[in-house]
Amino acid sequence: MPLVIQTETGSNALAAQTATLRLSGSLDTATAPELEAQLVTLLAGPIKELVFDLAGLSFISSAGLRVIAQARKQLRERGGLASESRFSKT
Amino acid sequence: MKMEVHATPEEVMRAVEALREFGRVKQLPDNVVFGLALALEECGCNIVQHALGRDARRKFQVAVECRSAQILIELRDAGPEFDVTGFTKPRAPAHEDEAIGGWGIPIVRRYTDAIQYRREGNENVLLLIKHIDEPSAGRFKA
Numbered sequence: 078m079p080l081v082i083q084t085e086t087g088s089n090a091l092a093a094q095t096a097t098l099r100l101s102g103s104l105d106t107a108t109a110p111e112l113e114a115q116l117v118t119l120l121a122g123p124i125k126e127l128v129f130d131l132a133g134l135s136f137i138s139s140a141g142l143r144v145i146a147q148a149r150k151q152l153r154e155r156g157g158l159a160s161e162s163r164f165s166k167t
Numbered sequence: 168m169k170m171e172v173h174a175t176p177e178e179v180m181r182a183v184e185a186l187r188e189f190g191r192v193k194q195l196p197d198n199v200v201f202g203l204a205l206a207l208e209e210c211g212c213n214i215v216q217h218a219l220g221r222d223a224r225r226k227f228q229v230a231v232e233c234r235s236a237q238i239l240i241e242l243r244d245a246g247p248e249f250d251v252t253g254f255t256k257p258r259a260p261a262h263e264d265e266a267i268g269g270w271g272i273p274i275v276r277r278y279t280d281a282i283q284y285r286r287e288g289n290e291n292v293l294l295l296i297k298h299i300d301e302p303s304a305g306r307f308k309a
Contacts, residue, residue, distance in 0.1 A: 078184070105183070106176040106212050136201075138208045139270040140176075 078135065080108035082115055086124075094125040094157075101133025104141030113144045120148065125157035132163035169230045172211065174219035179211035182229045186240070189231050195238065199297060202278030203238065206295055209271040210242050210251070218246025218291060240295040249291060250284045251275075 083099040149159040168189045172178045183204050190200035219225040227244035254272045281296040
């Protein structure tokens with residue numbers, strides 16, 4: 078199952094410090110590198126706050142969690158934060 | 168269900184999808200299949216990365232079957248001997264940042280009831296066992 082990543086960032090300088098990544102499909106060992114690559118690009122910019130919207134995910138494994146945790150660590154190191162929302166699968 | 172899997176992440180997920188299909192056909196509980204999918208992905212990734220060195224030409228075997236009230240997943244690879252059941256949980260991280268990684272084996276333990284390892288010839292044979300509750304056990308197709 079593929080991973081679909083939609084990125085929303087603000088248009089002005091202040092809003093450009095925040096971004097939401099809407100993920101759908103499967104975030105697993107095969108697709109996590111796609112998210113990792115997108116985050117490299119995103120975090121090269123001025124982003125300070127990142128929200129991972131996980132509502133569309135049908136599956137997430139430790140490979141995906143690892144990428145999210147890495148992003149959170151990177152953001153914390155620059156005084157920012159990352160959060161996750163709306164993953165309901167148990 | 169038996170299949171040969173090349174040592175790549177995409178192939179691991181092909182095995183996971185085959186497990187999901189097996190679960191649908193056998194009418195296994197969704198939460199059980201979800202947990203076993205996580206466990207299979209973790210074990211498959213370990214084989215790809217550590218046993219077979221991400222060499223896509225190499226293969227390992229995955230077999231899944233229902234036997235009485237159990238689901239059995241067997242993974243067989245010809246990598247160096249490694250008994251995953253001997254893996255001990257690392258100490259609790261002092262800081263959240265330390266916690267990135269090392270989640271694989273705890274996840275496998277969380278979603279299975281037993282893990283058995285044996286060395287057979289030049290192969291590692293890992294068996295994941297999940298018991299199905301009796302009410303569900305009566306539902307799935309043998």
